[in-house]
Amino acid sequence: MSFLLSLRNRFSAFMQHRNGVDSLGKFLLFVWLILAILNGFFHSLVLLIPELLLAFLFFFRFFSKNTVRRRRENAAYYEINQKFRRSVQKFNVRLRDRKLYHFFRCPLCRADIRMPRKVGTFQIRCRRCGHTFQKSFKK
Ligand SMILES: [Zn+2]
Incomplete structure (x- = not known):
């Protein structure tokens, strides 16, 4: 048990001042998972390349110490996400009230x-x- 605790403490010290998981990271993981599942069916190189790029990007952002830049990327992602959500909401209202x-x-x-x-x-x-x-x- 103390081995696990010391491992946890060491990882936590290692992760200090690093970006970790943010909403853009979660989104990248989600897309990566979808591509991985699809590639499980199709075994295609066309899917494997973006899958590997996403994995690289996720871990690059996860371990990155340039948190200012990562936060800026996350904020840009947040803006795009909000725009998308608003347009979906607007579309749903129009669909509901079209008559x-x-x-x-x-x-x-x-x-x-x-x-x-x-x-x-x-x-x-x-x-x-x-x-x-x-x-x-x-x-
Ligand atoms: Zn006007």
Whole structure:
């Protein structure tokens, strides 16, 4: 037991001031696992190369002492992840409310606009930029 404890202490000392696992690391591990499972079926070199690259990247980031740079990479990953999550959420709302509302964008500022689903031509004023434009809806 004391051998395990000393091993644990030594590893913990080794990992001090190193990056370890962050959300980008977890994502890399997840993609790596998926590729490994797929490659278990297909035994393809096309899958093996990205699999090895991901493994290398994961361990490089895990043991890296340049934590400032790793944190910056993780923050960039976080931004991309949030953008993706927001777009999925927006897509789900549009899918859910597609029978109740028209969804479109302001031609000037690209703001998302939603209006009750009616047939005809309407004068629409963007709430963000104040631009007024016409929009026709058919059944
Ligand atoms: Zn606008």
